[in-house]
Amino acid sequence: MKKSYYLFNPGRLSRKDNTLKFIPVDEDGKEKKPKYLPVEGVSNLFCFGSLDANSAMYNFLGKNQISVHFFDYYEHYTGSFQPKEYLLAGKMQIEQTQxxxxxxxxxVIAKQFVKGATFNIQKNLKYYQNRDRDVQAYLDRIQEYEKLIEQTQDIETLMGIEGNIRHTYYGAFDEIIKNFKMEGRSKQPPQNEVNALISFGNMICYTLCLDQIYHTQLNPTISFLHEPGYRRYSLALDLAEIFKPILVDRTIFKVLNKKQLQAKDFDVKVNRVVLKESGKKAFIKTFEDRLNETIKHRALKKHVSYKHLVKLECYKLSKHILGINNYKPFKIWW
Known part of the structure; x- marks a missing residue:
């Protein structure tokens, strides 16, 4: 089974037969013990340090359908190496553009993204409301915003409603999280530990969605809720709205409330907080555990992983675009 690998140190990536050889480099520029990754077991690479690799290496990665995602020191997503789109189809491209x-x-599609995200947000809040967290006022406010979704006539207004829902939802984090305070959303840069986790987790979720889109006929640059822009795969932003509450936020609540991450795992600077390597590793372990969990799918009548749910969402969107079935977003039912 293929899996994601996370490279936290800068280093050199090379090929040794059908194995990837990664030599990490420490802060003093000294090489550490090499790590070997069998190519048939690699789905994608997440690079949080500088990566030294030549064109032959990228040709090898491309032929094996391995994506590479890059992040800077401040956990900003900076870009991806994507193999040649091997599933893109002309009919899908035309229909998606239309x-x-x-x-x-x-x-129609954009509203479904917002409805799915809003439903999953409310599920999170109801879960904690039933566990003696006082979030009812936030739920009530979100339900009022939810009533406005169907009435919207343009994307800008819809995005405004989505922003209000998300802002209200983040206000409830201080009721849910025990040991840290969020005190409002701050992005560039994150001002505290909770905001640093949200930014980091959202970027990981975005790249997950991008990977799953890549394995379908959808074009990741043509989106519906977010405006398509230069140098970004905006359809991944659309899909991530649905899955951030389920994958990212649930992970944040778990690692903080169970003290899997503590103050020592954050690098606190003037006007900026970032995760240390220990913090990134702890978050990603819990996030990956979440992705690999399985649930009994109502329609398929079989167990599927959370990661596979994202790909199924891509298939549903594809069928809508091709006029086969109307798209209904994934809504958590447990």
């Missing part, structure tokens, strides 16, 4: 260009068709 759905974006039609204001009516675009609204």
């Amino acid at each position: 759905h974006y260009q039609s204001a009516k068709k675009r609204q």
Whole structure:
């Protein structure tokens, strides 16, 4: 089974037969013990330090359908190496573009993204409301915003409603999290530990969605809720809205409330907080455990992982675009 690998140190990546050889480099520039990764077991690489690799290496990665995602020191996503799109189809490209260009068709899909995200957000809040967290006022406010979704006539207004829902939801984090305070959302840069985790987790979720889109016929640059822009895969942003509450936020609540991450795992600077390597590793371990969990799928009548749920979402969107089935977003039912 293929899996993701996370490279926290800078280092050199080379090929040794059908194995990837990674030589980490420490802060003093000294080489550490090499790590070997059998290529058939690698799905993608997440690089949080500088990576030294030549064009032959990237050709090898491309032929084996291995993506490489890059992040800077401050945990910002900076870009990806994606193998040649091996599943892109002309009909899908045309239909996806037409759905974006039609204001009516675009609204239909965009509203479903916001509805799915809002439902999963409320599920999180109800879960903690039933565990003696006083979040009812936040739930009530979100339900009022939710009523406005179907009435919207343009994407800008819809994005405004989504922003209000998300802002209200983040206000409840201080009721849910025991040992840290969020005190409002701050992004660039994150001002405290909770905001640093949100930014880091959202970027990991975004790249997860990008990977799953890559394995379908969808074009990741043509989106419906977020505006397509230069140098970004905006469809991954759309899909991530649905899964951030389930994958990222649940992970944050777990690692903080169970003290899997503590103050020592954060690098606190003036006007900026980032995760140390220990913090990134602890978060990613819990996040990966979450991705590999399985649930009994209602429609498929079999167990599927959370990671596979993201790919299934891509398939549902594809069927909507091709006129086979109307798209309904994933909503957590447990």
